[in-house]
Amino acid sequence: MAKLRVKNCTGCGACANICHQQAIRMVEDERGFLKPQINKNKCTNCGLCEKICPALHYESVNASLPKVCAFINKNEKTRFKSASGGVFPAFANYALKNNGIVFGAIYDSDMKVCHTKGESREEISKMQSSKYVQSDTKYTYQEAKNALDNGKFVLYTGTPCQIAGLNSYLGKDYEKLLTIEVICHGVPSRKVFEMYKKEFMQQHNDKILDINMKDKVPGWNAAMIRIATATSEYSFNSSEDSFMLSFLYNLSINAPCVNCKFNKLPRVADITMGDFWGVDDFDKSLNDGKGTSIVLINSPKGEKYFDKIVKHEQPLIKDVPIEVAVRQNANIVRSSEPHHKRKQFFKDVAKGSKTLEALIKKYLFASKYPKTVMVIYKILPPCIKNPLRKIVQKLLFRL
Ligand SMILES: Cc1cc2nc3c(=O)[nH]c(=O)nc-3n(C[C@H](O)[C@H](O)[C@H](O)COP(=O)(O)OP(=O)(O)OC[C@H]3O[C@@H](n4cnc5c(N)ncnc54)[C@H](O)[C@@H]3O)c2cc1C
Numbered sequence: 001m002a003k004l005r006v007k008n009c010t011g012c013g014a015c016a017n018i019c020h021q022q023a024i025r026m027v028e029d030e031r032g033f034l035k036p037q038i039n040k041n042k043c044t045n046c047g048l049c050e051k052i053c054p055a056l057h058y059e060s061v062n063a064s065l066p067k068v069c070a071f072i073n074k075n076e077k078t079r080f081k082s083a084s085g086g087v088f089p090a091f092a093n094y095a096l097k098n099n100g101i102v103f104g105a106i107y108d109s110d111m112k113v114c115h116t117k118g119e120s121r122e123e124i125s126k127m128q129s130s131k132y133v134q135s136d137t138k139y140t141y142q143e144a145k146n147a148l149d150n151g152k153f154v155l156y157t158g159t160p161c162q163i164a165g166l167n168s169y170l171g172k173d174y175e176k177l178l179t180i181e182v183i184c185h186g187v188p189s190r191k192v193f194e195m196y197k198k199e200f201m202q203q204h205n206d207k208i209l210d211i212n213m214k215d216k217v218p219g220w221n222a223a224m225i226r227i228a229t230a231t232s233e234y235s236f237n238s239s240e241d242s243f244m245l246s247f248l249y250n251l252s253i254n255a256p257c258v259n260c261k262f263n264k265l266p267r268v269a270d271i272t273m274g275d276f277w278g279v280d281d282f283d284k285s286l287n288d289g290k291g292t293s294i295v296l297i298n299s300p301k302g303e304k305y306f307d308k309i310v311k312h313e314q315p316l317i318k319d320v321p322i323e324v325a326v327r328q329n330a331n332i333v334r335s336s337e338p339h340h341k342r343k344q345f346f347k348d349v350a351k352g353s354k355t356l357e358a359l360i361k362k363y364l365f366a367s368k369y370p371k372t373v374m375v376i377y378k379i380l381p382p383c384i385k386n387p388l389r390k391i392v393q394k395l396l397f398r399l
Contacts (some may be wrong), residue, residue: 008055008256009035011134012165015049017141024049026136030350032191033134033254052171054164055256062266062298068325070276070286071293072316083130083214085293087273090313091155091180091305092124097312100153100176102127103144105135111197111208112190115140115158117147127157132213132247134187134254137162141169148174159184160262163269178305181267183274183294183329186257186336188247191349195356196243206231213244220275220291239389242360249364251339252349258338263331265322270302271295276320278328286318294325296332339363 011034016024023042026034036049050056073079073086082089092102102118104127114136118124135158144154144166153176156166160181167179197208206229215226215235223238238244246252262268276294279287286292295317297303310317326332339345341363348359377385 006036006050006053006055008259008261009053010055010159010161010165010254010256011035012054012162013137013139014052014054014141014165014169017137017139017165017169018048018052020046020048026138028190030191031346032189032194032349034136034190052168054161054168055261058164058168058261058268060262060266060268060298062268062270064266065322066265066267066272066296066298067303068294068296068320068322070279070283070316070318070320071273071295072286072288072291074314074316076290078128079291080216081125081128082291083128084220084273084275085291086315087271087293087295088157088180089124089128090309090315091178091271092118092127094305094309094312095153095155095178096121096124098153100155101144101147103140103154103156103158105131105158107131107210111211112136113193114138115162117143129212130182130214131211132185132188132244133193134190135159135162136190137165141166144177145170148177152176154178155180157181159187160268160272161256161260164262167268173301175301178271178301179269180271180273181262181269183272183331184257184260184263185247185331186250186253186260188243188252189254189346189349192246192252192356193243195349199242199355199357200227201229204229204232204234213238216291219289221289237389242356245360245364246345246356249339250336251342251345251360251363253336253338253342258335258342260335263335264333267296267298267332270299271297271306272332274329274332276325276329278324282320282324283318286316294320294329296322296325 013026015036016026021042023039024036027037029035071085071087073090078089079086095102106126113131113133147154155178157180163179163181210228212226215224218224225236225241227234274294276292279292297306345363
């Protein structure tokens with residue numbers, strides 16, 4: 001077996017999907033990111049995989065100055081389940097009503113994150129909310145193409161690099177294909193996520209059934225994570241959770257994410273969706289604490305379908321200047337900065353000799369907060385500790 005060595009490979013899986021010889025498989029590398037592996041016995045050196053690789057060649061044809069608006073899904077129950085203002089379920093609903101197929105990320109039965117197709121409300125609800133882990137797109141590009149070739153409406157959602165992978169794989173535009181990308185901070189390692197789940201289950205002697213990384217029970221701004229196990233439910237502040245800390249401090253994100261060629265204008269997908277951070281400074285009335293999205297409409301096709309959504313779903317929308325959207329959501333136009341010890345962190349992950357909790361202590365707390373600071377923090381009265389924690393969260397955990 002050989003590895004297809006592409007600098008800045010994001011693991012989108014376009015090469016595995018295009019290979020007519022089924023010579024390419026996506027496998028996790030020692031850091032826990034998906035990379036193509038080639039079976040040399042099957043490979044005919046046709047070069048198609050390199051030709052369509054979006055990490056090697058990709059240029060967006062979308063508008064450099066997209067239309068931008070705030071978006072609130074009018075269905076409260078639906079919006080509550082979503083990470084932000086419920087843009088995704090509004091479009092997914094439209095797809096279902098039009099006998100279409102929706103592609104998005106779910107937890108599979110082993111709680112691994114992967115892309116799948118959905119044709120019912122139940123299947124789509126599993127795609128709701130953010131799973132901050134690299135998703136395995138598997139063979140969904142092939143499935144999307146089959147559906148499009150059969151005249152179906154297809155809604156494909158994912159990270160910008162996954163949408164670029166789909167577009168490259170398809171090689172042409174389809175009027176009935178609508179792509180939506182998340183504003184992306186970067187994708188954490190699948191291996192780090194496995195370490196996290198394993199440690200949690202050992203600690204609690206219980207099986208994880210669901211993880212909501214953007215739990216809205218305490219509110220959209222609260223930055224909470226909720227874990228449902230076979231016997232109980234646990235809720236943590238992201239600032240105290242080893243996995244979320246590794247993500248938010250850019251320790252566990254993929255190498256190409258810190259030099260992402262898709263986090264810029266023009267965007268890759270027809271529509272871009274994210275959290276409307278800074279909404280209060282723009283218009284307080286758009287924030288009811290239950291989630292407000294920012295939407296970028298990047299193409300004429302995106303605009304056509306957006307107008308249909310507005311007509312059918314009647315969300316609350318309001319135009320927003322692009323500068324306002326970017327002000328507190330820099331990932332619209334640039335990559336996240338890597339943590340300065342990211343490489344050492346991954347060396348330790350690859351060795352596998354330390355727990356994630358120990359690694360977080362080593363890389364985030366050991367040098368940053370000396371023991372005395374932690375001791376003082378612990379003994380602070382709640383009236384000081386809580387506002388202090390909120391300020392730190394506001395500065396760091398705006399996802
Ligand atoms: C890895 C990651 C990083 C993000 N970074 C930012 C950020 O920096 N700033 C920001 O404003 N928003 C970010 N988001 C997006 C944000 O968290 C919401 O997903 C987005 O606003 C959509 O919310 P919603 O309420 O419209 O839809 P929801 O109903 O919450 O729908 C979630 C959508 O995200 C997709 N999705 C979920 N997990 C993954 C995954 N692992 N890989 C690919 N697609 C996935 C689903 O398929 C679905 O389309 C990020 C999301 C992810 C997955």
